[in-house]
Amino acid sequence: MNTVAKGPEFVVSRAEGVWLWDQYGDRYLDGTASLWYCNVGHGRTEIADAVHRQISTLDAYTVYGDFANAPAIELSERLAAHAPVDDPRVILTCGGGESIDTAAKLARGYWAALGQPERQHLISRTGGYHGLNGFGTSIIGMDRFREGYGRLVEETSVVPYDSAEALEAEILRVGAHRVAAFFAEPVIGAGGVFLPPEGYFAEISRICRKYGVLFIVDSVICGFARMGNWFGIERFGVSPDMIVFAKGVSSGYLPLGGVVVDGRVADPFWNQEGNPFLHGTTYAGHPTACAAAMANMDILEREDLFTVSREVERHLDSALRGLESHPLVAEVRSGVGVMGAVELTEEALTERGITTAEVFAETRARGVIVRPVPKALLVSPPLVVTWEQIDHLTSTLAGALDAVMERH
Ligand SMILES: Cc1ncc(COP(=O)(O)O)c(C=O)c1O
Structure with missing residues (x-):
């Protein structure tokens, strides 16, 4: 807020395919698919038409209790059919964070229903x-997002992202009988x-099973063809809980999210009396959002954006690797999914005092949107991006890095 308060806002007025236009009519390549979500690209009239049809038929109606609507049922069945989960059940929400809270509460509720309420961690x-x-x-897993709000949920811990042994050690430290789930x-x-x-996920899956810990995969970014399949995790051949x-479930045309749940985890709530899952939100199962998601899924399937995604992944990887030799670049991380990070050197960040925000601003001024995080610039274009547009993205980023280096 403080940064925006100092200058004019960047007002996005229109979008088509991989392109955006600001309020002055200047065009930008959307190198981030907005916030990692616009997998099928902007301006798909097919989705707009599906939304119009649905909103004119049944705009919205609650799915509390035994209420349902056809788009919510159809979407849930379609998602379940594709999910690498046993006997899958689907809970619909309005976004990712809401779905994480749903999954966390469901995990704890599951253990409580099984008579193990101490499994909360x-x-x-x-x-x-x-x-x-x-x-x-x-x-x-980033402390800065947790600071300044007082006490949060306390039965939590974070392990190094790349070590299955660290997960096992943490489960043993906390006590398996206290651990509800791993995300x-x-x-x-x-x-x-x-x-x-x-081999990381095969090992994780084995460890979670060994200690009875629920394995919850967060596919909010990785799903819907960004990794060349429906939920990302199929790449590693494991079946989470x-x-x-x-x-990407709706490519962001309307807000939607959810959780696919293993039938075994859903069972105590479905099949035991007196065990309601008292959780839900006003707009869960919103029929118009579900209609947008189904039109989006039609496009993913018809245009086989799964195969396209694997090809884009390879081209993006090799184009980003071209930046590895830049003096400001410490490393490039890419090659699994249509996403990548260009991390700056410690020398650039500390001695030269370069910020990723400055590189981002320079890149945007040259007509390409990338995403700055403290040490890196991230890219995750729509899956319909062409080779030429990927090269334009990486060469513009290289030009911006040169310009910033010259200033420092
Ligand atoms: C992996 C992951 N999970 C959850 C979320 C939260 O989703 P939302 O912003 O829709 O609440 C995000 C958002 O970027 C995400 O990347």
Whole structure:
């Protein structure tokens, strides 16, 4: 707020495909798919038409109790059919953070229903980002997001993102009988694009099973073809107990998220009397948002953006690798999914006093949007980006790095 208060805001007025226009009519390449969500690209009239049709038929109606609507049922069935989860059930929400809170409460509620209410502890990973609702803020793997709000959920801990042994050690330290769940993104996104080491998830899955800890995958960024499949985690051949999704499910055309839950975890709530899951929100199962998601899924399937995504991933990876030799760049992280990070050297950040915000601003002034985090610039374009546009993205970023280097 303080930064924005000092200058004019950047007003986005229109968008089409991978392009945005500001209020003055200047054009920018959307190198981040807005906030990692616009997988099918902007301006899809097919989604707009589906929204119009649905909102004119049934705008919205609650799905509390036994209320339902056709788009919510159809979407849930479609998501369940694709999810690598046993006997899947779907809970719909309005976004990612809300879904994380839902999954965390469900995990704790599950153990309480099984007569193990002491299983409350939640483990997450360094750099992990799970939204900024109550539980999300409590388990986030970046301390700065947790500071200044007093006491949050206390039965939580964070382990190094790249060590399965660290998870096992933490489960043993806390006591398996106290641990409810482990949260992990297939590839860490907002925390800076960190890829799991070889064999990591197979080992995680084994450890969670061994100690009875629920394995919750946060696919909010990695889902809906960004990693070339539906939920990202399929890349690693494991089957989690819950999958949290949002963003790409509707490509952001309308807000939507949810949790796919293993039937075994849902069972105490469905099949035991007196065990309600007293949780939900006003707009859960919003039929118009669900209609947008289904039109989005139609596009993903019809244009086979899963295969396209794998090709874009390779091209983006090789284009970003071209920046590795830049004097300001410490490393490039990419190669799994359509996302990448260009991390600046400590020398650039500390001795030269360069900030990623400055590189971001310079890149934007040259017509390309990237995303700054404290040490890196992140990219995650819509999956419909062309090779030429990827090269434009990386060469513009290189030009911005040169210009910033010259100033310092
Ligand atoms: C992996 C992950 N989980 C959860 C969230 C939170 O989603 P939302 O901002 O919709 O609450 C995000 C948002 O960036 C995310 O990247």
